[in-house]
Amino acid sequence: MTDETPWNRTLSAAFEEDLLTDYVPDALGAADIRHRLARGRALGTEPLNIGQLQVPLARRVESIPVLSCAGRAHLLRLTEQALAAHTPRREVFSYRSPRWQYRSAYQARQHHLRALAARPGLPLVLVLDIHRFGRSLPLDTLLRAPWMTEHLAGTLADLERAAGRLLLPGHRWANRLGTAALAPLDDTMAVLAPGRWARWGDDLHVFVRDRGEADTIRSAVATVLAPLGLRLSPDKCHVASVASVLAGPARVIAGRPQELWRTGLANADERALRYALSRTPPDDEVSQTLVGALRGRDALLPRAVHYLDRAAHTPSAQRAATQLLHTAEPLAFTAARLLPLAGRRPHLAREVPDRLLDSAEASGFLPLRELAYRVDILRGRRRPHAPSPRIQSAVLSGLLDPRQLPQTTTLL
Structure with missing residues (x-):
């Protein structure tokens, strides 16, 4: 089936929601993949392009396997097909x-x-x-589930061999499977x-x-x-x-976001800071204190980037973003959050230091290398070779424009 149907549109919308928890935002905003899902079309031949990312969580740093957008979409489609008749209590x-x-x-x-x-x-x-549910759920348990399909079973077996686990953190399809199991x-x-x-x-x-x-x-x-x-x-x-x-x-966290930001800083309440960052309109006080608030709170970086994207037209936010680009550790996780911001804002792309792009390249993870390539083009340079046929095609067809931007909106 290749026509746009209500089911395919639902699947595309579910995938768009899934991207809110993507540790490495897609260089093209996954616009082409959403379109393919909405039309019921094939998603490519390499759905299990997996990378390892050191991710700061609330209490620890964890090495997390992450999939490319095409891989996420492929597994989401298979999972939703398998769970079509499953309704949780x-x-x-x-x-x-x-x-x-x-x-x-x-x-x-x-x-x-x-x-x-x-x-x-x-x-x-x-x-x-x-105990360690995401890491310990056995493949055999999923294979015995009444809703399991042959195609999903085969893909999950491939995933376990490649990633060493099944329920990848931040992936909607993984949470759907874990909930159903x-x-x-x-x-x-x-x-x-x-x-x-x-x-x-x-x-x-x-x-x-x-x-x-x-x-x-x-x-x-x-x-x-x-x-x-x-x-x-x-x-x-x-x-x-x-x-x-x-x-x-x-x-229930209630109150004006700016007030929550102040009280969150005063009380070292990270949950209040997370809430405030996702809801605060451009605010000079928040912008001026943002970089300091991130010290020792690396898990706040995704929402801080989302705030800076919303506030990027203000001088105080521009100064904060520039400072962050120049002082951030050149780590893959940092690059994965800051490069999408630079990819959306040409004036910030010019501020991206080489070491941040080099950390993305050194990660070996294709989506992160695609982000680096896009930002490098905005800086007026170009790395020797496009990292993927997908990016090369986008460059040749002129799709690296404001209509297909990396995403900074996040639930992380």
Whole structure:
């Protein structure tokens, strides 16, 4: 099928949402791939172009395998075809369907948790987390799932051989598979605590009457996970008061973004800073304090770049962006966030130092090399050879223009 249909348009929209968690934004904004998905067309012959990226997370730096955009789209299509008839239980809020959106789903879970916390007779919350779920989910568990297809199974086997794992962080298709794989856990919870639980990925919150009930449920969950090749994390599972939920996953961050930025800096509240950066309009105070706020908070860089892109027309943001380009460590992750900003802003492209482009080239990861090539052209130079036929074609056809820009909008 090569005609644009409602299903293909839905798949293309799901892929566009997926790009909000792309660790290496596409040099062409993945516009050509979205178009191919919308038309139901082939995505290319190399869907598993995998690179390793050292990514700063909230509490650690982790080496994460990342796929090219074509690979993401290929696996997303196969996953959605396999899960077409799978519907999670209503207490599952993560990655429910092709039309699922992060922010509205997160708010729905907040509302659900707050409603449960207000119910009488449930003073405690059992918090359960699966030990290294993203790394430990066995291929065999997915192959035995009732919705698995032959084509998806073969591609997942290839992925495991190439990347050493199945559920790649930040990939929508991976979160869809992980959510669906835990359906047996949801069936158990529906019996043991009907209407008193919520799941997001592998994080489970169960509102209980007492510690005895919590112990019973925890034991039952461990039993149902064992045949899936999974086990509970001994460090992350605990029983707490409902107040801890209201201060954690159900916490509502409210207020003017500029005020949240100030209080986030004063209280070293990274969650408030993340919230503020994605919502603050161009603001001189935020721009002037941004580079300092990033010191020791590398995980904020994606949202800082998104803010600078929105504010790039202001002198204070231009100064902050230029300072960031000249002082940032020449790491692959840094290049992956700063080069899209430079690719969208020719005046910033001229400020990109060679060492940042060299770090992208040295990564060996094709999408990052494509970004470097695009920025180098904007600087008025050109590296010896285009890194891919896709970029070469874009250069020859004049597509490296403002209609197809790298993306800085992010959920990271």
